[in-house]
Amino acid sequence: MTSDVAAPGGAGTGPVGGRRTVVVKVGSSSLTDEAGAIDEDAVAKVCAEIATARAAGHRVVAVSSGAIASGLPVLGLDGARPRDPVTLQAVSAVGQSRLMGVWDRHLAAHDLVGGQVLLAPLDFAVRDQYLHARATLGRLLELDVVPIVNENDAIADDEIRFGDNDRIAALVAHLVGAEALVLLTDTPGLLTADPRFDSDASLIEEILEVDQHMEALAGGAGTARGSGGMATKLAAAKIASWSGVRTVIAAADRPGVVADAMADVAGVGTVVRPRTRRLTARKLWIAFAVGSSGTVVVDAGARRALEADGRSLLPAGVRGAEGRFAPGAAVEVADEDGAVFAKGIVALGVEALRSVAGVRTADLPEGTPHEVIHRDDLVVLPA
Ligand SMILES: Nc1ncnc2c1ncn2[C@@H]1O[C@H](COP(=O)(O)OP(=O)(O)O)[C@@H](O)[C@H]1O
Numbered sequence: 001m002t003s004d005v006a007a008p009g010g011a012g013t014g015p016v017g018g019r020r021t022v023v024v025k026v027g028s029s030s031l032t033d034e035a036g037a038i039d040e041d042a043v044a045k046v047c048a049e050i051a052t053a054r055a056a057g058h059r060v061v062a063v064s065s066g067a068i069a070s071g072l073p074v075l076g077l078d079g080a081r082p083r084d085p086v087t088l089q090a091v092s093a094v095g096q097s098r099l100m101g102v103w104d105r106h107l108a109a110h111d112l113v114g115g116q117v118l119l120a121p122l123d124f125a126v127r128d129q130y131l132h133a134r135a136t137l138g139r140l141l142e143l144d145v146v147p148i149v150n151e152n153d154a155i156a157d158d159e160i161r162f163g164d165n166d167r168i169a170a171l172v173a174h175l176v177g178a179e180a181l182v183l184l185t186d187t188p189g190l191l192t193a194d195p196r197f198d199s200d201a202s203l204i205e206e207i208l209e210v211d212q213h214m215e216a217l218a219g220g221a222g223t224a225r226g227s228g229g230m231a232t233k234l235a236a237a238k239i240a241s242w243s244g245v246r247t248v249i250a251a252a253d254r255p256g257v258v259a260d261a262m263a264d265v266a267g268v269g270t271v272v273r274p275r276t277r278r279l280t281a282r283k284l285w286i287a288f289a290v291g292s293s294g295t296v297v298v299d300a301g302a303r304r305a306l307e308a309d310g311r312s313l314l315p316a317g318v319r320g321a322e323g324r325f326a327p328g329a330a331v332e333v334a335d336e337d338g339a340v341f342a343k344g345i346v347a348l349g350v351e352a353l354r355s356v357a358g359v360r361t362a363d364l365p366e367g368t369p370h371e372v373i374h375r376d377d378l379v380v381l382p383a
């Protein structure tokens with residue numbers, strides 16, 4: 001599986017210009033007050049910390065929630081937050097520019113310039129857009145701008161939007177070759193239980209590998225203002241970890257939190273360590289950025305060849321195919337018990353694949369690709 005592993009020197013693009021890069025995400029829960037309006041003091045505090053990191057020579061990308069919160073009072077809707085997605089999208093269109101105004105003002109107090117970058121899932125899933133986003137973010141950093149990223153809420157398709165900013169922040173951390181991803185929230189980090197239901201919950205200071213046990217501890221959002229809760233923070237930490245990026249989940253109101261997270265100070269929050277064997281940019285994109293269009297079911301021998309030997313998937317090992325997909329689509333790979341263990345880019349459409357399922361290479365009709373999923377297009381997922 002050597003082709004899964006990135007060259008040393010950084011994930012994705014690698015450290016830009018040899019300087020350390022950090023992605024700092026501030027969640028809705030800590031950017032808004034009880035009434036749901038933007039808390040300017042919270043933005044000012046983060047901007048001061050970003051300025052300190054910049055003064056220490058680091059590059060910083062901010063990921064900021066709060067477009068909807070910024071738009072509600074302008075439209076007189078802060079009394080009762082609308083529930084329907086289209087109204088919320090319209091509200092975000094009003095709020096996003098105001099949110100940027102708040103960031104610009106507080107960054108300017110430190111002689112820093114912000115630049116708005118709005119991203120949607122397709123920007124990560126369509127490879128050309130992904131490379132384009134990477135180039136733009138890289139150039140912004142070269143220009144000493146602080147990119148301020150949010151989801152493109154106004155036009156995001158409700159079916160496929162992220163909804164939370166945690167996973168966007170992790171994918172951005174990969175894009176810019178960050179050293180650390182700092183997820184700032186309204187708790188000290190991941191606790192042993194959701195603090196709303198267990199007042200004795202204590203901080204988990206270090207996670208070596210995000211596994212099912214950890215995922216079981218993570219509940220949903222604590223307030224109506226936040227989205228995703230700890231569950232999406234751990235999902236983000238997993239993406240970051242596979243990208244070779246260290247994640248720190250910590251309290252937004254902790255003094256010096258960004259500097260301490262960069263310095264890896266013990267107790268700053270929950271630190272999720274990067275994997276030593278990180279995925280290449282392409283494999284990471286396949287594993288986490290692109291949605292899957294179907295499932296290819298394989299026999300036990302094929303599972304072994306893929307998992308243990310890092311081989312390509314051949315038609316002979318295929319038992320069936322589900323879903324609707326064309327050549328070039330991303331699909332999950334499952335064994336005959338239905339356990340999904342890999343993901344990849346398939347070379348045949350679903351009908352063509354069904355027609356050659358179980359056929360040995362020597363007996364394939366002329367013109368049929370010999371590999372259903374090439375090993376370079378296949379990622380074995382964590383257990
Ligand atoms: N195990 C846990 N440890 C800490 N917080 C948890 C846990 N499970 C659920 N939560 C909830 O997650 C919330 C933070 O997530 P969220 O509201 O989405 O924040 P943000 O807006 O910062 O992304 C916390 O306020 C807490 O109520």
Ligand SMILES: N[C@@H](CCC(=O)OP(=O)(O)O)C(=O)O
Nearest residue numbers: 027028065066067068165227
């Ligand atoms: N993109 C949305 C916020 C999404 C959101 O709340 O995310 P999170 O801060 O991860 O809980 C906005 O700007 O209003």
